Amino acid sequence: METSIWRALLYLVGIMAFAGLNAAYLGWCERKGAARIQRRVGPTEAGWAGLAQPLADGLKLMSKQLLVPDGVDSIIFRVAPVLAMIPAITSMVVIPFSGGIEARGMELSVLLLFALASLSMIAILLGGWASGNKYAIISSARAVSQNLAYEIPMLLTVITIVMISGSMNLREIALDQQGGFWHWNIFRLENGHFVIMWISFIIFFICSIAETNRAPFDMTEAESELVAGYMTEYGSMGFGLFMMGEYLNMVVGACLTTVLFLGGWDCPFGKTPGVWWFLIKIYILLFTVIWIRWTYPRTQIYRLLNLSWKILIPFSLAILIITAALIKVF
Amino acid sequence: MNEYWSDIFNGSKSLITGLLITAREFCKPVVTERYPYEVPTMTPLFRGHIELIGNEETGQPNCVVCGLCQRACPSTCISLEGKKAESGKGKVLTRYILDFTKCSLCGACVESCNFNALQFSKEYNLASFDKNDYIIDLLKRLEDQNQCKQ
Amino acid sequence: MTVPVNLRHDETFVLNLGPQHPATHGVLRVKLTMDGEYIVKAEPVLGYVHRMHEKMAEAGTFAQFMPNTARMDYLHALAFNHGWALVVEKAAGIEVPERAEYIRVITVELNRIASHLLWWAAFLLDLGGFTPLLYAFDDREKIIDLLERVTGSRLTYCYMRFGGVCNDIDDEFISGTRAFIKRLRSRMPRLYHDLVTHNIILIKRIKDIGIVSKEQCRRYGATGPVCRGSGINYDIRKNEPYSVYPEFDFDVPVFDECDSMARYMVRMHEMEQSLRIIEQALDKLPDGPVMGKAPKMLKPEAGYYYSAVETARGSFGHRLVCDGGKNPYKVKLRSPTFSNLSLFGEVAEGMLLADALAFMGSLDLVIPEIDR
Numbered sequence: 074m075e076t077s078i079w080r081a082l083l084y085l086v087g088i089m090a091f092a093g094l095n096a097a098y099l100g101w102c103e104r105k106g107a108a109r110i111q112r113r114v115g116p117t118e119a120g121w122a123g124l125a126q127p128l129a130d131g132l133k134l135m136s137k138q139l140l141v142p143d144g145v146d147s148i149i150f151r152v153a154p155v156l157a158m159i160p161a162i163t164s165m166v167v168i169p170f171s172g173g174i175e176a177r178g179m180e181l182s183v184l185l186l187f188a189l190a191s192l193s194m195i196a197i198l199l200g201g202w203a204s205g206n207k208y209a210i211i212s213s214a215r216a217v218s219q220n221l222a223y224e225i226p227m228l229l230t231v232i233t234i235v236m237i238s239g240s241m242n243l244r245e246i247a248l249d250q251q252g253g254f255w256h257w258n259i260f261r262l263e264n265g266h267f268v269i270m271w272i273s274f275i276i277f278f279i280c281s282i283a284e285t286n287r288a289p290f291d292m293t294e295a296e297s298e299l300v301a302g303y304m305t306e307y308g309s310m311g312f313g314l315f316m317m318g319e320y321l322n323m324v325v326g327a328c329l330t331t332v333l334f335l336g337g338w339d340c341p342f343g344k345t346p347g348v349w350w351f352l353i354k355i356y357i358l359l360f361t362v363i364w365i366r367w368t369y370p371r372t373q374i375y376r377l378l379n380l381s382w383k384i385l386i387p388f389s390l391a392i393l394i395i396t397a398a399l400i401k402v403f
Numbered sequence: 404m405n406e407y408w409s410d411i412f413n414g415s416k417s418l419i420t421g422l423l424i425t426a427r428e429f430c431k432p433v434v435t436e437r438y439p440y441e442v443p444t445m446t447p448l449f450r451g452h453i454e455l456i457g458n459e460e461t462g463q464p465n466c467v468v469c470g471l472c473q474r475a476c477p478s479t480c481i482s483l484e485g486k487k488a489e490s491g492k493g494k495v496l497t498r499y500i501l502d503f504t505k506c507s508l509c510g511a512c513v514e515s516c517n518f519n520a521l522q523f524s525k526e527y528n529l530a531s532f533d534k535n536d537y538i539i540d541l542l543k544r545l546e547d548q549n550q551c552k553q
Numbered sequence: 554m555t556v557p558v559n560l561r562h563d564e565t566f567v568l569n570l571g572p573q574h575p576a577t578h579g580v581l582r583v584k585l586t587m588d589g590e591y592i593v594k595a596e597p598v599l600g601y602v603h604r605m606h607e608k609m610a611e612a613g614t615f616a617q618f619m620p621n622t623a624r625m626d627y628l629h630a631l632a633f634n635h636g637w638a639l640v641v642e643k644a645a646g647i648e649v650p651e652r653a654e655y656i657r658v659i660t661v662e663l664n665r666i667a668s669h670l671l672w673w674a675a676f677l678l679d680l681g682g683f684t685p686l687l688y689a690f691d692d693r694e695k696i697i698d699l700l701e702r703v704t705g706s707r708l709t710y711c712y713m714r715f716g717g718v719c720n721d722i723d724d725e726f727i728s729g730t731r732a733f734i735k736r737l738r739s740r741m742p743r744l745y746h747d748l749v750t751h752n753i754i755l756i757k758r759i760k761d762i763g764i765v766s767k768e769q770c771r772r773y774g775a776t777g778p779v780c781r782g783s784g785i786n787y788d789i790r791k792n793e794p795y796s797v798y799p800e801f802d803f804d805v806p807v808f809d810e811c812d813s814m815a816r817y818m819v820r821m822h823e824m825e826q827s828l829r830i831i832e833q834a835l836d837k838l839p840d841g842p843v844m845g846k847a848p849k850m851l852k853p854e855a856g857y858y859y860s861a862v863e864t865a866r867g868s869f870g871h872r873l874v875c876d877g878g879k880n881p882y883k884v885k886l887r888s889p890t891f892s893n894l895s896l897f898g899e900v901a902e903g904m905l906l907a908d909a910l911a912f913m914g915s916l917d918l919v920i921p922e923i924d925r
Contacts, residue, residue, distance in 0.1 A: 106429075107684075109433075110425045110429050110684055111683075111684050111687035111688075112432075112434045112435070112687065112691065113434070114433055114437070208568075211590060288681060289681065289754055364429075367425065368421050368424075368682075368748075369418070369421060369754050370680040370682035370754055370755055370758065371680055371754075372754055372757070373908065374905070375905075376754075376757050383407075413753065415753075417751045417753045418752070418753060418754075420747050420748075420751070421747070421752055424747060425684060425748070428688075428744075446701055446702045446705075448704070448705040448720060449705050450705035450706055475616070475617070477613050477617035477620060508620075508705075508711070509619060510711060510719065511616060511619075514714075514719065
């Protein structure tokens with residue numbers, strides 16, 4: 074692997090640009106998508122079809138005063154939003170966008186991604202606790218129990234994939250699925266895996282929605298009960314960074330789902346693999362996440378934890394055992 | 404145990420149905436009206452603030468300054484004054500002020516008038532930064548309307 | 554969640570579900586003493602929107618109180634107009650022509666559907682589903698447009714007078730209403746029931762939450778969908794009939810489960826029954842005048858008069874005390890939401906915060922009506 078400075082700089086700029094554009098324009102997509110589902114138009118005034126709306130929002134947020142209330146823990150209060158963004162951008166370093174585009178592949182990239190995901194959960198905890206606001210503390214407590222409960226089925230499903238592919242390197246996992254959609258992990262037509270892999274995909278998808286605190290699992294920012302949850306005391310760019318961090322976590326979740334289950338940069342018919350297929354797949358997944366958000370009401374905290382501990386974990390454990398048996402037998 | 408499985412099965416079915424319904428709504432046209440590019444027209448009975456009705460030929464208000472509207476109003480919005488007419492009979496209106504900040508659009512004034520002097524206007528664009536814009540001089544409004552007609 | 558919890562009464566903190574909050578529908582303050590996420594004690598504090606309507610009634614004549622009635626519960630304003638018109642007509646002995654009675658019933662039932670649609674939208678907004686709000690408001694816009702054609706106002710109607718109504722309805726209103734009935738009937742099964750009522754997330758969220766027993770309803774005097782969701786079959790339109798309701802054939806939905814799901818289903822069925830009433834009224838609409846003979850200055854005989862109407866939230870009662878003059882001597886307004894909200898303090902003990910908010914949403918609160 075080349076270690077020239079130009080390659081590093083190019084990737085740095087590229088990843089920051091990708092992250093920045095996604096964080097901003099995913100908000101635009103969400104507002105337009107929500108509006109169309111609700112049979113109204115979304116933002117239209119700022120720029121053509123509202124495309125300058127994220128810029129306008131960013132400018133507005135930056136021009137506001139960053140209010141730091143009196144009773145907060147001054148260092149942690151300021152650090153928490155930044156900590157929410159860091160894991161998401163850092164995760165993009167190991168994601169293989171295509172055969173040739175990967176900032177730095179490493180043997181244990183799956184492990185790295187999950188370690189960084191836990192770090193973003195800590196950011197929410199710190200943000201809520203440092204605010205010193207009762208609503209924020211309740212919300213962070215909910216966030217911690219939710220994230221903990223949903224990391225477990227996620228990891229069990231990923232272990233299943235790692236067992237099938239034989240490696241923890243994301244690039245190797247993606248390479249293992251090249252050649253058309255019948256090789257993708259979600260279908261996996263060999264060795265009888267196809268019976269259960271799609272269940273695994275659904276479990277992983279639900280867990281990724283829950284990990285990023287998106288509806289219907291967004292009790293941490295339940296607007297009608299807790300005003301804004303852990304973000305209540307934040308104004309200006311503190312709030313902006315939390316929102317951008319949430320969108321970037323969604324993007325990283327979608328990238329991970331694509332690489333693990335949908336074949337990464339592979340074309341469905343095996344003809345012309347490339348980075349554009351990767352982008353198409355992640356945007357389809359992101360649109361589905363937006364679609365789900367605007368269809369369902371919020372779950373209740375104990376139902377949420379019930380779903381994880383009583384339904385998702387037994388199913389993913391069963392799939393793990395069945396997959397291990399199938400690998401041993403065939 | 405049965406409930407567990409039926410929950411999962413029926414629950415997933417209901418979730419997918421919900422998604423399909425919103426997907427269908429996504430493809431349907433927009434139902435909102437793009438104000439201010441598309442402006443609504445008010446129905447005939449719409450209640451904007453009241454205005455004076457002028458005589459067809461002379462353009463003078465039909466009001467004879469009886470004061471019934473002032474007495475009927477629950478919120479004391481109306482204040483009017485008149486002076487003796489030149490022909491000696493009856494009164495002529497010199498001042499009619501409506502304090503719209505207190506008006507509740509109940510219609511008691513319009514119904515109490517026996518001389519067909521008041522009606523509801525169709526004004527709905529009533530936003531302003533200044534409270535004095537809501538102390539409406541209805542005589543002046545009638546004069547402006549007469550001038551526009553000519 | 555009906556598992557009783559050991560609440561630690563010494564390690565509590567006070568959370569203010571303050572006067573400014575997105576989920577309390579209006580300006581309501583609830584002082585919650587909480588142990589973690591469980592509510593140990595709930596105390597609603599009222600009076601933030603008290604505007605002294607009863608005193609205003611004493612200061613003006615009978616006709617001058619009519620606009621006030623719409624401002625109390627602005628969502629079902631026509632029923633409140635109706636109630637005041639009924640009690641004064643009872644006091645002064647004014648006869649109302651038949652066509653006016655039918656028009657009153659049609660407009661009141663249309664307004665009831667609009668009120669229930671807004672309740673449905675706001676309830677789901679509290680629970681986190683934003684889209685049904687827009688679908689309900691699409692239908693509600695049609696109702697409000699219809700009522701605007703007839704009354705001139707969109708929300709706070711001052712349409713009824715002593716002796717009838719002030720404007721007649723025209724053919725466009727009748728054809729528009731029939732088209733609306735058809736449209737709502739076609740949208741209900743899909744957009745209202747398939748998307749929301751049968752959704753597993755919603756069912757798990759409101760089933761077995763906020764159990765209000767029959768006995769509790771009786772003790773607090775809860776009426777309307779709250780008591781009908783607990784198995785008490787009491788509807789003023791059937792039990793103490795007024796106006797021309799005896800001529801219509803409609804059912805009163807009563808559910809026995811006593812939880813929030815039962816109250817939800819009562820209101821959804823009530824919307825369908827209101828559609829039935831409107832259809833029958835449009836078919837039977839007689840010709841004639843819309844305003845009966847009423848003196849310009851009303852001076853009813855001295856005495857005590859009471860009349861109640863069934864609004865979307867329960868039984869709204871007016872108790873009028875006349876002393877022979879042209880102003881009422883005293884008007885007492887019995888607000889249904891006040892009695893419904895009093896249940897909250899007792900039922901919310903031991904509930905989780907989000908469940909308590911779901912319960913409050915199912916009670917259908919409009920705070921200006923409580924505070925008058």
